[in-house]
Amino acid sequence: MKNKKLISIILTILTIIALTACGNNEKATALSDEKTPTTANADETSETEVTDMIGRKVTVNPGSYKKVVCIGAGALRMYSYIGDVSLLSGVEDIDNTSLSERPQMFDGVARPYVIANEEVFSQLPSCGVGGPNAQAAEAEKILSCKPDIVISEYEDADKEDALQEQLNVPVITLKTGPMGVFDDAFFESMNLLGEIFExxxxxxxxxxxxTKEKEDITKRTSDIKEEEKPSVYICGLGNWGTTNHLMTAQNYVSFKVANVKNVVTGLEADGVQEIESEKFVSLGADTDIMFIDAAAVKxxxxxxxxxxxxxxxMKAWKEGNVYLEMAFNAYYTNYETALINTWYIAKTxxxxxxxxxxxTQKTNEVTKAFLGKEMAKEIFSKPASFGGYQKIDTNSFFK
Incomplete structure (x- = not known):
């Protein structure tokens, strides 16, 4: 009897404990439900409004994007500097080197972002043709890639708004300014990508x-007296298909950063432009050093x-002081190449x-900073790089 009573008492105690625990769990669950928002609420609270680089207000959900499409000249390049290329759900034909039918005018040029991600890009479906002749987004192809965000460099605000409404996903427009890789607008574009993709x-x-690279170059050259500076001419700037020895700029950014004396002055406007043959001839006797951008060689x-x-x-040509810089404008600006060019010009x-x-070491350092890979060998081996940075043999280079 005593054993039976003892067992009964123990069972009663255990039942009471179990019921108490269940009650506490139910209360804890209820409290938890009150404090923890639903997934939908969590998503809503993480939304934020950003201003893209052409002033459009766009609502985004930072860090949530799993399928990304980049459209327009330079958009994929800039995304590649900051974003995860494994999230791409489509790529323009011009950046997919595995396709036989595609714009191929830049294939011989070193575009570091394509070299670094060639295998990834080749596996992706088309989000449009891309290239200099593609002046509008191809909405149907973009939709077929099912993106949940689009990074664009088409700068017409009305068209970007219309595309966003059609796609029903955020369309973020990037942009840079006249100082290129050194421009505040480029920095703002990088920071905008950083915010959107966490x-x-x-x-x-x-x-x-x-910023530190620019400061280093400028500091090294800031104390050189004007009268001690050689006069320098840069040519081969501008569009890949039209540039030649007459295409130059009186405000060439690399010259400004490196405190280089530009022999070209007195033009009515800044920016890349073609000077007259007579102007080129008149500059010849004063030109101590000449740089040719590799884009112009062809x-x-x-x-x-x-x-x-x-x-x-041209004095520089006759004295053999002619140098080759890497092509930095191929489907818009290769920003890492523009930075390396500045170092090369300053050093020369x-x-x-x-x-x-x-x-060569500087090239590897810069590409690693931008794209996570040392790429000097790949860049210099491209046909339109002609072996890399070099002093041109004026007796044989163009023969």
Whole structure:
């Protein structure tokens, strides 16, 4: 009897404990439900409004995006600097080198973002043709890629709004300014991408790196007296298909950053433009150093074959002080290349100030900062790089 009573008492106690625990769990669950928002509410509270680079207000949900499409010249390049390329759900044909039918005018040029991500891009469906002749977004192709956000460099606000309404996903427009890689607008575009994709640290790191690089170059050259500076001419700037030895700029950004004396002055406007042949001839006697952007070689060569005397009035050509910089404008600006070019120009014009700089090592450093990979070998091996940065042999280069 005693054992039975003892067992009964124990069972009663256990039942009471179990019931008490269940009650507490129900209360805890209820409290938890009151304090924790639903998934929908959590999503709503994480939404924020950003202003894109052409002033449009767009509501985004930072860090939530799983399918990204980039459209327009330079958009995919800039996204590649900050975003995760594995999130891309489509790519323009011009950036998919596995396609046989696509714009191929830049295939021989070093576009580092394509080189670095060629395998990823080749696996993606088309979100449009892309390229210089594609002046409008292809909404149907974009829709077929099922993006949940679009990064664009089409700068017509009304068209961007219309595209956003048609796609029913945020369309974020990026933009840079006249100073290119050194422009505040480029920094703002990087930071905007960092905010949207929760890569703020990466964006800040890149902006800080570029800023320090610029400061280093400028500081090394800031104390050079004007009368001690050689006069320098840069040509081959502008559009890939039209540039030649007459295409130049009196406000060339790399010259400004490196305190280089530009022999071209007195033009009515800034920016890349073609000067008259007479102007080119008149500059010749004062030009100590000449830089040719690799983009122009394909156009200059037939001109030189037709008239081998075309550079005879150029002092730099006659004295063999002609140098090749890498093409930095191919489906818009290669920003890392523009930075490397600035180092190369500064080192060439002021060698004593940059004895510690090896341009191949600097190329690897810069591409790693931008794209996470050392890429000097790949860049210099592209056909339109002609082996990389070099002093041109004026007796044979264009023959």
């Amino acid at each position: 890569k703020e640290d990466k964006a800040e790191s890149l902006v800080n790196y570029i 156009n200059i060569k037939p001109l030189y074959e037709e008239d081998p005397s075309m550079f005879d009035t 014009v002021y060698p004593d100030k940059f004895e510690d700089i090896d341009i």
